[in-house]
Amino acid sequence: MNFRLKILAKIVLALIAVAALGWLVMTLWNWVVPALFVGGRLIDFPHALGLLVLSRILFGGFRGHGGGWRGRREWRRWERMTPEEREQFKNNRCSVRKPRQADSV
Numbered sequence: 001m002n003f004r005l006k007i008l009a010k011i012v013l014a015l016i017a018v019a020a021l022g023w024l025v026m027t028l029w030n031w032v033v034p035a036l037f038v039g040g041r042l043i044d045f046p047h048a049l050g051l052l053v054l055s056r057i058l059f060g061g062f063r064g065h066g067g068g069w070r071g072r073r074e075w076r077r078w079e080r081m082t083p084e085e086r087e088q089f090k091n092n093r094c095s096v097r098k099p100r101q102a103d104s105v
Helices: 002-037 045-060 069-080 083-094
Strands: none
Touching: 002 045
């Protein structure tokens, strides 16, 4: 029961966040665009949500940010490295690796 409540709370929170972002996009658009551009029209809430989705597709994608806890852990590791270790890490990570050969018996 507790797990379902957490999932429901996350869904409700996500819907509230999307609605708030949509309202923010609509408000900013209606404040800025008609004042800057001749013929700039006001938009309503559904158009603001569409604009939000379009901008997310064009500029942000749907691939997430930072990799969650794993990305933060790797960033902390990077920050602890000395400049020499960072350079070695970059060289090892970015170089083309040769495939491993099977051990001969």
